């Protein structure tokens with residue numbers, strides 16, 4: 001074996017450019033490939049990655065190793081703990097195994113890029129060639145305006161992105177060829193895995209793919225109408241698979257093409273496609289603006305805001321005990337399942353940053369520590385959008401009213417009933433903002449803040465930035 005494929009957040013064997021092209025290259029010289037994964041639990045903890053995500057990751061690595069073993073491709077696991085120790089460990093592994101080529105798909109955040117550059121530099125000293133494939137985006141080249149600058153607003157980005165997408169060959173790449181008789185296989189276990197909702201997200205790339213096609217066959221056409229209602233299973237819930245790369249965005253695009261073709265509509269008009277464009281948008285931004293990976297706001301002037309650091313309010317938000325039923329239901333969904341509906345992510349993030357006026361970085365970190373689909377670019381983008389510190393952000397004076405949002409998007413209160421069972425008996429009118437005596441009867445807390453005055457205080461704080 002002379003070719004090593006290093007997998008990170010691309011835990012799949014189909015449509016994996018590094019794996020596919022390494023296998024082609026090896027075949028052409030009658031060589032073999034091996035696959036390497038380098039768990040870095042200390043690093044993931046530093047990045048606040050959740051137990052749920054890490055457990056799904058563990059399951060996917062094990063599942064991947066089985067599929068590769070069936071093709072005669074060995075998977076090696078090198079515990080590297082942190083990114084800093086990765087280069088030396090990988091170099092030693094390559095030298096011990098006479099590896100001459102390393103293949104991987106590029107990562108975008110700064111820390112990951114630094115790790116990759118260090119690995120390439122060190123391997124280069126030993127004449128081991130690095131082959132870096134494009135990152136996991138639908139349009140991997142920079143999407144730039146006519147002036148050659150990155151877009152800071154989504155809609156023009158999307159228009160250019162769709163044009164570029166139409167010019168690309170986006171057929172998913174096949175799995176690597178079988179290279180030898182099947183290898184014996186035992187399930188892998190890692191000491192950093194814990195429990196997660198594997199009933200909702202089985203660690204199996206094939207199931208992810210089935211979920212994708214079922215969604216496109218049955219739900220994609222209703223996506224626009226249903227996507228904003230948390231009680232409806234209206235979105236794909238594929239995000240954990242996309243975050244860890246068990247599913248690639250090109251596979252999603254293939255399913256969109258097929259579905260739109262069947263329904264005789266233009267694929268460019270698929271509303272679901274737009275969500276995949278948002279995914280690319282935030283990832284590209286992260287590449288263009290490295291300070292985003294360094295805890296800095298996209299709008300530097302917002303660094304001057306003095307966030308209100310009220311620990312007990314923030315704790316109530318984390319635990320789903322704010323006294324705002326829709327916010328609490330959402331936070332409990334996150335805490336219990338590791339996932340939260342997009343409309344609720346917007347409501348809870350707006351609540352946290354505008355009404356509690358908590359630093360968006362605190363909320364971002366808490367989400368990351370709980371989300372099974374925690375993905376740096378999307379999470380950072382979503383938080384900065386909500387806090388009005390970001391790129392193409394919500395205007396600062398638009399503060400979500402949690403009660404209005406609840407009445408609109410959970411009209412009957414059924415989502416609240418599911419996650420806040422103490423309110424289950426309240427009628428559809430009062431459940432969104434129970435009266436004091438109803439709260440007492442149900443054992444449900446009073447609101448931690450007053451909506452009106454908190455909203456005005458947030459707006460005033462942003463207004464005050466204008467003079468600075």
Ligand code: FAD
Nearest residue numbers: 235236237238239275279342345349374375378379382383
């Ligand atoms: P669908 O509606 O079916 O969308 C399909 C896919 O498109 C998603 O799986 C996801 O990969 C991508 N996508 C959808 N919306 C967005 C978006 N706004 N930005 C980037 N990609 C998107 N998404 C994450 O994947 N990881 C995160 O850590 C994350 N944190 C968020 C934090 C906040 C405050 C907000 C407002 C949004 C966040 N999102 C995040 C985006 C979005 O909420 C989730 O992608 C979506 O809820 C996942 O559910 P789904 O798979 O059913 O999405």
